[in-house]
Amino acid sequence: xxxxxxxxxxxxxxxxxxxxxxxxxxDFQATTMFWYRQFPKQSLMLMATSNEGSKATYEQGVExxxxxxxxxxxxxSTLTVTSAHPEDSSFYICSAARAGGGNEQFFGPGxxxxxx
Amino acid sequence: AQSVTQLGxxxxxxxxxxxxxxxxxxxxxxxxxxxxxxxPNQGLQLLLKYTSAATLVKGINGFEAEFKKSETSFHLTxxxxxxxxAAEYFCAxxxxxxxxxxxxxxxxxxxxxxP
Numbered sequence: 001x002x003x004x005x006x007x008x009x010x011x012x013x014x015x016x017x018x019x020x021x022x023x024x025x026x027d028f029q030a031t032t033m034f035w036y037r038q039f040p041k042q043s044l045m046l047m048a049t050s051n052e053g054s055k056a057t058y059e060q061g062v063e064x065x066x067x068x069x070x071x072x073x074x075x076x077s078t079l080t081v082t083s084a085h086p087e088d089s090s091f092y093i094c095s096a097a098r099a100g101g102g103n104e105q106f107f108g109p110g111x112x113x114x115x116x
Numbered sequence: 117a118q119s120v121t122q123l124g125x126x127x128x129x130x131x132x133x134x135x136x137x138x139x140x141x142x143x144x145x146x147x148x149x150x151x152x153x154x155x156p157n158q159g160l161q162l163l164l165k166y167t168s169a170a171t172l173v174k175g176i177n178g179f180e181a182e183f184k185k186s187e188t189s190f191h192l193t194x195x196x197x198x199x200x201x202a203a204e205y206f207c208a209x210x211x212x213x214x215x216x217x218x219x220x221x222x223x224x225x226x227x228x229x230x231p
Contacts, residue, residue: 006159034218043206043223044160093159103148103167103210105219107159 003027004096006108013084014116021079021111023094029074030096034105035067038091050077084115118143118209122222130230135194137225139181139207142188149190150208150219151181160206166190177201202229 003026013019023033032051036044048064050056050071058064066088068080077096081088091112095105123138141147148167152160164175171183181192190207204226210219 004159032218041226043221046218049218091157095160103219104150104162104165107152107161109159110157112157 002098002106004030004094004106004108006092006094006111008111009109010112010114012114012116015085016083019081019084019113021081021092021094021113023077023079023096023108025075025096025098025106028096028098028106030077031074031099032097033071033077034095034097035069035077035079036093036095038093038110040091044093047079081113084113086115089113089115118147118211118220120207120209120220120222122205122207122225124225125223126226126228128228128230129197131199132196135179135192135197135201135227137192137205137207137227139190139192139222140188141190141207141209143209143211145211148210149181149183150210151175151179151190151192152206152208153177154204154206154224163192163205197227197229199229199231202227 005024007022035047038044047062048056048058050069052071052074056069071077093110095107119142121140150165151163154160163179164173166173166183174180179194204224206224207222208219
């Protein structure tokens with residue numbers, strides 16, 4: 001149980017285009033989902049926290065107009081990188097937590113974004 | 117506020133040797149503590165977690181960790197390293213008064229296992 005999927009696993013796009021990444025909790029309801037960014041050989045950097053049906057809470061320094069997060073249901077959150085540029089190339093990982101889960105997060109497999 | 121420090125960005129052991137990955141935390145309230153493993157180009161997999169029950173926590177793949185409040189530590193150990201243990205390991209802390217599950221991660225420790 002507690003499986004989280006991400007789609008796509010890898011995406012290559014041209015500079016200036018927008019990319020949408022989906023994060024789904026497959027067998028549980030995720031009251032909270034998190035989006036992280038990870039640069040090579042570095043730790044996870046929390047970008048934002050999203051709760052179902054409400055606006056995401058962004059971490060300091062993360063542009064909310066550039067990284068649009070939607071958490072429309074208890075099993076789906078999306079991250080849209082708008083007008084992507086090469087510096088947005090990174091590994092994006094989502095995680096999901098369920099109510100009463102003891103603060104445990106379940107991680108998706110990640111999405112490798114490459115912006116040309 | 118909460119924080120995590122992982123001592124040693126790289127640890128190298130021989131196959132069959134003891135694995136010790138160090139983690140110290142800082143938290144103003146009782147913490148939840150986690151160890152995750154990450155293989156290249158993959159997400160994080162939970163190894164074990166401490167949630168205020170037993171201080172010695174056993175996880176998957178033969179790993180265990182001991183919560184020591186007096187030392188604010190949660191070091192990860194495995195008696196005998198296997199080649200498949202080579203990966204990146206992250207320690208994380210969260211507290212019950214934050215957004216459900218919001219965690220702070222350490223910088224990670226790369227474990228290399230030599231044959």
